[in-house]
Amino acid sequence: MAPHRDKLGRPLVAVTGMGVVTSLGQGKADNWAAITAGRSGIHRIERFATDGLRTTIAGTVDFVPAEPFCAPTLSERMATLAAEEAVGQAAIGSAGDFPGALFIAVPPVEMEWPQREALAAAAGTDGDVTYAELLRGAGSGRFKAWHELFLFGTVADHIAERFGTKGSPISLSTACSSGATAIQLGVEAIRRGEMRAALAIGTDGSVNPESLIRFSLLSALSTQNDPPEGAAKPFSKNRDGFVMGEGAAALVLEDYEHALARGATILGFVLGCGEKGDGFHRTRSSPDGAPAIAAIREAIADAGLTPDDIDYINAHGTSTPENDKMESLSCAAVMGERMASVPISSNKSMIGHTLTAAGAVEAVFSLLTIAEGRIPPTINYNVPDPAITLDVVPNKARDARVGRVLSNSFGFGGQNTCLVFTAEPV
Amino acid sequence: MTTREVWITGIGLVSNLGEGIEPHLAALAGEARAKVDSESFAPYAVHPVVPLEWDRQIPKKADQRQMEPWQRLGVYAAGLALADAGVKEDRELLGRMHLIVAAGGGERDYAVDGQILSGLPKSPAPGAFLNERLMSDLRPTLFLAQLSNLLAGNISIVHGVTGASRTFMGEEQAGVDAVRIAAERIAADQGDIFLVGGAYNAERPDVLLIYEMGGFLWKNGFVPVWDRPAAGGGFIPGSGAAFLVFEARDHAEKRGARPIAVLRGVAADQVRRGPGATERSLTALWRSIADGFSDEAGAVFSGASGVAGLTEEERSALAALAPDAAVYATNELFGNMLEAQFPAGLALAAAALGRSVVAEAVVTSVGHVRGEGLAFLGKA
Numbered sequence: 001m002a003p004h005r006d007k008l009g010r011p012l013v014a015v016t017g018m019g020v021v022t023s024l025g026q027g028k029a030d031n032w033a034a035i036t037a038g039r040s041g042i043h044r045i046e047r048f049a050t051d052g053l054r055t056t057i058a059g060t061v062d063f064v065p066a067e068p069f070c071a072p073t074l075s076e077r078m079a080t081l082a083a084e085e086a087v088g089q090a091a092i093g094s095a096g097d098f099p100g101a102l103f104i105a106v107p108p109v110e111m112e113w114p115q116r117e118a119l120a121a122a123a124g125t126d127g128d129v130t131y132a133e134l135l136r137g138a139g140s141g142r143f144k145a146w147h148e149l150f151l152f153g154t155v156a157d158h159i160a161e162r163f164g165t166k167g168s169p170i171s172l173s174t175a176c177s178s179g180a181t182a183i184q185l186g187v188e189a190i191r192r193g194e195m196r197a198a199l200a201i202g203t204d205g206s207v208n209p210e211s212l213i214r215f216s217l218l219s220a221l222s223t224q225n226d227p228p229e230g231a232a233k234p235f236s237k238n239r240d241g242f243v244m245g246e247g248a249a250a251l252v253l254e255d256y257e258h259a260l261a262r263g264a265t266i267l268g269f270v271l272g273c274g275e276k277g278d279g280f281h282r283t284r285s286s287p288d289g290a291p292a293i294a295a296i297r298e299a300i301a302d303a304g305l306t307p308d309d310i311d312y313i314n315a316h317g318t319s320t321p322e323n324d325k326m327e328s329l330s331c332a333a334v335m336g337e338r339m340a341s342v343p344i345s346s347n348k349s350m351i352g353h354t355l356t357a358a359g360a361v362e363a364v365f366s367l368l369t370i371a372e373g374r375i376p377p378t379i380n381y382n383v384p385d386p387a388i389t390l391d392v393v394p395n396k397a398r399d400a401r402v403g404r405v406l407s408n409s410f411g412f413g414g415q416n417t418c419l420v421f422t423a424e425p426v
Numbered sequence: 427m428t429t430r431e432v433w434i435t436g437i438g439l440v441s442n443l444g445e446g447i448e449p450h451l452a453a454l455a456g457e458a459r460a461k462v463d464s465e466s467f468a469p470y471a472v473h474p475v476v477p478l479e480w481d482r483q484i485p486k487k488a489d490q491r492q493m494e495p496w497q498r499l500g501v502y503a504a505g506l507a508l509a510d511a512g513v514k515e516d517r518e519l520l521g522r523m524h525l526i527v528a529a530g531g532g533e534r535d536y537a538v539d540g541q542i543l544s545g546l547p548k549s550p551a552p553g554a555f556l557n558e559r560l561m562s563d564l565r566p567t568l569f570l571a572q573l574s575n576l577l578a579g580n581i582s583i584v585h586g587v588t589g590a591s592r593t594f595m596g597e598e599q600a601g602v603d604a605v606r607i608a609a610e611r612i613a614a615d616q617g618d619i620f621l622v623g624g625a626y627n628a629e630r631p632d633v634l635l636i637y638e639m640g641g642f643l644w645k646n647g648f649v650p651v652w653d654r655p656a657a658g659g660g661f662i663p664g665s666g667a668a669f670l671v672f673e674a675r676d677h678a679e680k681r682g683a684r685p686i687a688v689l690r691g692v693a694a695d696q697v698r699r700g701p702g703a704t705e706r707s708l709t710a711l712w713r714s715i716a717d718g719f720s721d722e723a724g725a726v727f728s729g730a731s732g733v734a735g736l737t738e739e740e741r742s743a744l745a746a747l748a749p750d751a752a753v754y755a756t757n758e759l760f761g762n763m764l765e766a767q768f769p770a771g772l773a774l775a776a777a778a779l780g781r782s783v784v785a786e787a788v789v790t791s792v793g794h795v796r797g798e799g800l801a802f803l804g805k806a
Contacts, residue, residue, distance in 0.1 A: 048553055049551070049552075049553025049554055049556075049557065050557070051551065051553065051554035051557055051558075052554055052557040052558045052561060053557055053561070054561075106595070108530075108531045108572070108573060108574040108595065109531070109595075110531055110572075111632070111635070111636070113542075113556060116539065116543060117543065117546060117547075119635070120543045120547075121547075127544075128540065128544045129540055129543035129544045130536070130540045131536055131539070131540065131631035131632065131635070132631075133543075134543075134631070134635055135470070135631060135634060135635055135638055138635050138638040138639045139638055141641065143639040144639060144640060144641065146639050147636055147637065147639040147640025147641075147642070148640065148795060150636055151596075151597055151636070151795060152530055152531070152574070152595035152596050152597060152600070153595065153596025153597050153599055153600065153793075153795075153796060153797070156596060157696065157796050160696065161698065167694065167695060167696070168599060168602065168603055168606070168694040168695055168696045168797060168799070169696060170594055170596075170603055170607070171594065171595045171596040171600065172592060172593060172594050172595065173529075173573075173574045173575045173593050173595055174575050174591065174592060174593060175573065175575050181592060185592070185607070188611065188616055189610075191614075191616070192610060192611075192614040192616065193614075194610065209553075209556055209557055209560065210560055210564075213557065213560045213561055213564065214564070214568075214569040215569075216561070217561070217564060217566035217569070218566055218569065275589075275590040275591075276588065276589070276590075277525065277578075277582045277587065277588035277589060277590065277591040278582065278588060279582035279583045279584075279585075279586050279587075279588045280583070281583070282492060282567075282570045282576060282579055282580070282583065283570065291588065411575070412570070412573065412575070412576070412579065413573065413575045413576050413578060413579025413582070413591070414579050414582045414583070414588065414591065415575065415579075415591060
């Protein structure tokens, strides 16, 4: 076997820089301190009126200014902060000259209500407003900047420009597994030998009235608003839905050989990626968990490991009745009896579901778990679900030697993406 | 590193010209012209998609109801491509076929939007009013017709394509990158067979709104794209969808599938725009993969959209790179299908190669704001 390559002869992919922003704060240090203290970032929504809503809480990021305020600008700002931290830590390339491509998971972009209202006002009608009026407003030429703002490729373009990534940047969405997909695309590109480094980012700043109401209408959100920090309770019997969260995370992925040659500090490895589509239903997973099971198995096999090698699982753990049951079933199917003693915890119990960013945010926490030898807890675990017999690391962080982590991401549209992070190559 | 040949073994195409490759090849031969609708969204023009019998590719009415037009178009074209590749009933193969979709987002409920915008200025509590209207008026399942990755999700549900599933966003360049990444993965042995493509519904006021804000819409009836910059430039959005089956040569040979065309290379870049930048980028992409192109036998399927500045630069680049080649502007056939434009250009080029209309082809893409792409195809 060639040195610095995996069992299949592919370049090993190291992580040499990480950055993160969540409702708990900016940067790895603050976030790690908070999640290992079991602190929640979920709070009452103050960004917009919540009158008449069934859910009035979220893990919004309110400390990052974004102007004009809308999902793409907040997502871009958070991605920038996370990427600055990651690229700074990796000390790779030079300022504005990142030696690799960008893969960024961004929330699907759309015009929002304040902009529609402004267009309607510009049309200056007294009567009923239809899209004819909005189009008239759009034709006034006063909203040129909003054309670019609401293109799907703009956040990626701005990040690529700022960090000087190479080639055509990829903006992607695989719903709630998007962050994991960004990492997976970077890993694949490095394994193909196309580049020695890649910047993988997941970002999501889309807590606005309509996006919250959409999830609410699908009965996906927790409605236990009081107290806000108690709402996200993955794997508990009384779990009743997820809590929306915002955040971003960035990882510098690097060909191990390249990282070693330049003397970079290795934070860990992305050793395996697994993915399997599900054609069962638009929002629900196959009841037998077969696609999730296949994705987990593939990730572990791709890493050159067996299920017995996994020390800890960073769960998708959304706190919806269905996900947690399906995930529990799937993990048990792969890990067998040993699953009873494999710790599995959900970061979402504290930061909510950061949606497009989740896979990347949780990748950072998975690698910190390895580095720090401390497993973040699943908080709000007070009423165990007898159907889920897992060691969820209830309520308090636990010190443990963790060398190999499985991180799960599952999403609407039959998306199942699993990653394996390790301290050492295999 | 492994390098495997990438074959195109299936094509699914729908547009204003019709369904399947025949009407599109007829248009290429000058026997048919693109249909333009200048009435429905006047003063804006669109290329409206032909009426389709959805049942033929989306058998369950329940599935049809769960989708908005952009998704139905994509699922329909995906079905055509799978049938063309002869894999539509092969559940085992579909279960390990990978999917890369270039997508934007879905339609809105225009009536609900209008009612809310009419009521908001009169409401004493606009925030509460907005919440109340959205909570009671939005169809719960509309979200699923809007989410970008739910075109891929619907293809998985309706056709059973359930390998890896990735959705790329970012207008024209998303289509280029979907094609590029699929080809790279096959070449490097990261997958044997992919379904790649995109769909676009132009007959929607909310998308016209975006491009009208930027001043990109062409409003003066049908004019060849090359002639538009002189009159201010702009594109006509087009409805349609294109999907292709990409397959490793060894995989196709093993199942006895024949290639329609060979994808010799795909290149993409996204340079900072400025005078001359697009011309330089296209030229560099061409030099990186298409230097072997023969003017006499080949044709260029240009994605030039008629936007001022970019269109002239592309024309200038092509005049230098392939002075004697036939150049077809795919925007004059499909309109601008944004995410689906490059896959559609590729589908048309592959169809022309498959029928020996041309012996080689280059497909170009220049995004109206960003992104350049190029594919080089040959006969099998």
